[in-house]
Amino acid sequence: MIEVMACLLTSFLLLYSSVRNYVRQETSSSYQGASPTPFPSSLFSASYQRTDSQSAYSSRDRLIPIACFTRWQPQRGGPIGADTRQARRPRGVAMVENAVAEKDRDEIGTSKEENQFNFGAGKRQEVDPRWKHPKPFQYEEDGMVVTRTSVWSAPGCHEGCGVLVYSDKETGKFIKCEGDPDDPYNRGALCPRCLAFKQVEFHPDRILHPMKRAGERGSGQWERITWDEALETCYKEFRRISMTYGGDSIHCLRGTARDNQWQVGRMANTFGSPNEYGFLSGTACYLPRLSLMIMTYGGMLIADFSQFSALRYDDPEWVCPECTIVWGCNPTISNPDFFMGHWVTDAMKLGCKLISVEPRVTWLAAHADIHLQLRPGTDTGLALGMIKVIIDEDLYDHDFVERWTYGFDELAERARELSLDQVEAMTWVPKEKIIAAARLFATSKPANVVWGLAVDMQSQGTPCAAAIAALWTITGNLDVPGGMCYTASPMGVDQPSAGAWGIYDLINEEMQKKRVGWKEFPMYRYGLTQAMPDMCLEYMEEGKVKGVWIQTSNGIACMSCETERWYQAMKKPEFIAAVDIFMTPTIQSCADIVMPVQTWAEKHSVRAHYYFLSAITGGCAAEGEAKSDCEINRELAQYFDNDDEFNQAIGRPEGKQHTWPWATEDEVYDEIVSPSGFTFHELMEHGPVYQKYVYKKYEKGLMRPDGQPGFNTPTGRIEFYSTLFEKFGYDPLPYIEEPGIGPVTTPDLYEEYPLIMITGARTTSFFHSEHRQIPYLRQLTPDPWVQIHPRTAKDLNISEGDWVWIENHRGRCRQRARLTFEVHEKEIAAQHGWWFPEQDGAEPNLYGFRQSNINQLLANKPGTTGFGADLKCTLCKVYRCKEEEL
Ligand code: SF4
CATH class of the missing domain: 2.40.40.20 (Barwin-like endoglucanases)
Structure with a gap:
């Protein structure tokens, strides 16, 4: 039987592949993506392939459509808001006839508002008065000083658990750390990385002093220098490069970042550059999902496991989900952003059913009610298959869809083009299981999705995210207790990790538009301020990048694909400075100067992420001469801020000469947290500040700048059919595309x-x-x-x-x-x-x-x-x- 099925599957794949190849030959033609030429769109493989040349970004006509198994054309009922669509407009919701609707493709993303990363959907709420940390932020215990802090820091971890740091009363040296049992987030739990932290703090290989290269790059020879020499060298070199080649020839690179991402963007701006990014191809870490949600949902959503409330499971407003889909992640191990994996197991104990979408049989998959063990990279097909079942069986939430969404009919039409046999053949998941999962999810209220990097780490991560998000939306699980909830800028504090402070303030418009990828990839300028990594690599290979600032990133050992290309490219810039805790292959191979940075236990910072705001409060003395990343940036920036000639030469905007106008790092944090009404030290004392979460904000006019009901999107509704994607020349609906390398494609x-x-x-x-x-x-x-x-x-x-x-x-x-x-x-x-x-x-x-x-x-x-x-x-x-x- 198994052989027969394998044979049938192989036959299907071969047939599919040969049809696809045949159609590819028939349909290959240059794609003229610029408006008004309609984009080629098809359910299967609305696929664009770059030509062999690695410099294929400058013109969109290098994107060639390949393979259309079933061709699909969107119904074009005229311009947005035309009568054909009017009939499907939600009742009682006005269109947001905002500026975006009037703009053409190349203008979108030119305003600061459009360009700011909108983690913070919804209006600022007041502090939830029901909770305050019961202990002071610092106290003595057993002759040690105990300081309450949070680990949301690069290097380190991006989870943000509440931690108690114990230090020596006399020397201030780190003694140990423990989980903070009063912190609502992790409730005292720590994973091995924090438990082993003492071995990080006192590791003999820590970089403790600034150093400069004493031999050839890569020779491993370094010589200790003073901080003054390190910072002055950086100033002179980056100044020379910026003045000689232009600010955009300097690239500022970082790793996962979190609390320091804004610093790297701002540092780039200080040098006169718009180019800040990580090494990762396609920025394939959360950004496909985030950008999709920002453009079509007007904000970012996350599964509600009570983490929005400091009272957690005891909050009377919270409802335990009846069903959760853990899609493409293993949260009990990975603890993704703002989500501790064991919350899923807590919910399971409370009766929550679990659907696991996962190629591996992880612990969660093994304990799931339904495990959909899909072929990697076929998530979009699976999601569309589930949408099809839910729509065909009339299990969707008519009222929500009618009132609050845009493009449902088009989505339904697209899903219906699929047969479940096709989905089964594509995904390797038996169709009976797909049907069962769709029914379980759609009939559970509330239900939610915990999704992960498997969505982003496929070339069409954006349409994949759109398909999965549609599942929770058509079932009416949006912004309800236990459903998918909007995160917000906590207490109105701009998400400081994502470049909200920078780009648009400190460099002129001409330089802003020199951000790599600004023109070619418009989604990089809608809600996002970083450069496009794949293009940056090419720029570096071509010798266009002359200076590099690396802030806690070990790119060639971690993020960079085709490692040898990045390794060789990073040899080319004239000057490279790095900031880190340990020596890494990346620093050894290419850096000229290296500076020691403090650990999370030593430095001050802010955690302004998702729905609560808290202080990171250095709990122990710094080892050696390490400085905080913020302080290193601030001190280096002073050289540029006092250099009138430089600021004039790079055309610094009027009134923006002082890129870091703060005398101390605490002043920086005072300003960051100022919208909350707290000072940084008051925040330290208070402990994590939770806002009172308001569900169904879209009904209350809390999502849109104009205070009207609806969502902060061009249509004012959740857009299954994305008007922005359409403007940018992309398929506005979720579509299926096989992975670039795989059993079907190659x-x-x-x-x-x-x-x-x-x-x-x-x-x-x-x-x-x-x-x-x-x-x-x-x-x-x-x-x-x-x-x-x-x-x-x-x-x-x-x-x-x-x-x-x-x-x-x-x-x-x-x-x-x-x-x-x-x-x-x-x-x-x-x-x-x-x-x-x-x-x-x-x-x-x-x-x-x-x-x-x-x-x-x-x-x-x-x-x-x-x-x-x-x-x-x-x-x-x-x-x-x-x-x-x-
Ligand atoms: S997930 Fe682990 S390493 Fe990260 S902050 Fe929490 S305990 Fe520390």
Whole structure:
């Protein structure tokens, strides 16, 4: 039976593939994306492929439509708001006839409002008076000083757990840390990374003084210098580069960031540059989902597990979800943003049903009511299949859809073009399970979705996010207790991690438009202020980037795909300065100056994320000469702020010469938190500030700037049919596109590389490439592991613990085999972020960063919108390493 089904599936895939290839030949033509040419749109594979040239961004006519299995054209009923659509307008909701509707594509995103990252949907609410931290922020216990703080910091972790730091009364040195049992967020729980923190704080390899290179780049030779010399060198070099080549020739790079992302953007602006970003292809980490939500939902939504209230499960307004879908993530291990995984298990104990959408059999998948074990990269098809079931069986929320959404008929039409047999063949999920999951989700009230990076890490992450978001929307689970709820700028404090402070204030308009990708990828300028990484790599390879500022990012060991390209490119700039806690392959390979930064336990900062505001309050003395990242930035900026000639030369806007007009870092934080009515020190004393969460804000006029009911989108409604996507020349509806490399898209490669590779699953030991030098954590995960199904391993003569090569047409690396039924027989799951701090750090070894670096097998290839990249769905083969290769 299994053979018969496999045969049928293979036949379907081959047929599908040959039809697709045939159609590809028939339909290939240059895509003239500029308005008014209609975009080619189809349910299957509304796919655009870049030409071989790596410089394919400058003109959209290099995007070539390939393969249209079933062609779909949107019904065009005239301009937005025309009569044909009027009939479907929600009752009682006025259109937001805002400026966006009037603009053409290239004008959108030119205002500060459009360009600001709108995490903060909804109006500022008052402090919830029902809770205040019961203890002072600092007190003595057993002869130690205890300081309450939060870990939401780079380097470190982006979760933001409440932590108590114990320090020596005399010296201020760190002694230990514990979870804060009174913090509503983590309620005293800590994971191994915080529990092992003492080994970070006092690690002998910490960078404790500023240093400059004493040999060739990569020689591993460094010489201690003073802070004055370090900052003065940075000032002179970045000034020279900015004045000689233009500010945009300086790129400012960061890692996951969080509390310091605004600093990196602002530092770029101080240098006169608009270019701030991370190394990741397609910015494929949350941004595909975020940008989609900002453009079509007017804000960002997250599953409500009571975290909006300090009273948590005891809040009488909160309702436990009846069903949750954990989609493409493993939250009990990864603890994604503003979401602790064990909240899902708490809800399960309260009766919440669980649907797991996950290629692996994780702990949650094993305990789910329904596990949809899909083929990696086929999430959009699965979501559309579930939408189809819900609509066909009339399980959707008519009232909500009628009153508050736009483009439902078009969405329904698109979903109906699919047959569930097609979905099953595409996703490998039996259609009976798809039907059961759709029914369970649609008939549970409330229900929500905990989604993860599997959505972003496929080239069409944006339409995938649109399809999944439509599931919770058509079922009426929007902004209701236990459903999907809007996060907000806590207490009106601008989300300081996402460039809200910067870009539009400190550089002139001409320079703003030189942000890399500004013209080519309009979504990068709607709600976002960062540069487009894939294009930045090309600029660097072409020698256009002359100066680089790296703030706590180990790019070549972690985020960068086609690692060798980034490694070679980073050799080209004339000057590179880095700020970090430890030496890394990235710093060793290319930096000229390195400066020591404080850990989260040593520095002050602010956590202004999602729905609560809290202070990060340095609880112990800094080791060596380390300074906080904010202070390093502030002190360097003073040189530029006092340089009239520089500011004049770069055309600094009137009144903006003082890019960092604060005398101390506490003054910086006073200003950041000022909209809340607190000073930074009052915030420290208060503890996390929660606002009273207001559900169904869209009914109360709390979502839109004009105070009318509805949402802050161009139509004032949730847009299944995105008017902004349409303006930008993208398909306005969710659509399916196969991963760029895979069994369907590249059958020839599939023959040679018959395994689908997933990467990036988290461990509790490490945060991305961090922590490899921490003994306790390394003991938990001593080597890079690749998960292989035991039957697959047997066929390949691989045993548990063998070192194996993982290889594809782009490159190879080696990891140790872990045989487990957790992965599908046709898939493997490899770890990311590996390097070996115990090895030689000089060239050519560079801490062995190539040895197990899985990103060597992945491409820098963004999706159509510039967001998303196929990082969790590519092909490979696996074979044992020979003795002599180890
Ligand atoms: S390392 Fe673990 S305990 Fe610490 S903030 Fe992150 S998730 Fe919380």
